[in-house]
Amino acid sequence: FLTSKIHNASTVATLSTVLCTRHLLDQGFKYVLTFKFPSDRVESLFSAVRQLNGFNDQTDDYGTLSSLHEILVTGIVKPSLHANSRLLKFEIGAPLQKPALQSAALP
Structure with missing residues (x-):
């Protein structure tokens, strides 16, 4: 049922979600909606x-x-x-810049 590849992939995905969530909470976020990743x-x-x-x-x-x-x-x-993430534009070799935060109106 659970192969070692599936186990390893699940472990990596879970660990990266946990680490990202911890980082956001340490940065002052009050909560994190991980399903929005x-x-x-x-x-x-x-x-x-x-x-x-x-x-x-x-x-x-x-x-x-x-x-x-x-x-x-x-x-x-x-x-x-039509993806659930914004398209970031950058040039190869150019320094990356943080995208401007945009607030979305809730329906």
Whole structure:
């Protein structure tokens, strides 16, 4: 039922959520809605790596690194305009800047 790969992936996902939540709480947030954490960009990256490897779900290290290199060189991964996260624009090699916080009106 629970393979070691699924166990490891679940452990990494859970640990990263816990660490991110702790950081936000340490920065003064009163609460954190973890279900709002976007995953569209991660899913888009995994989809691109899989596509570049012939839709192979069990790619090897070389195939993954080769795909990531091609993605970085060509910049082919872009989030959907209808995704649940904002599109951040940046140029390769330019220093990253924090996006301006925008408050959204609740319905």
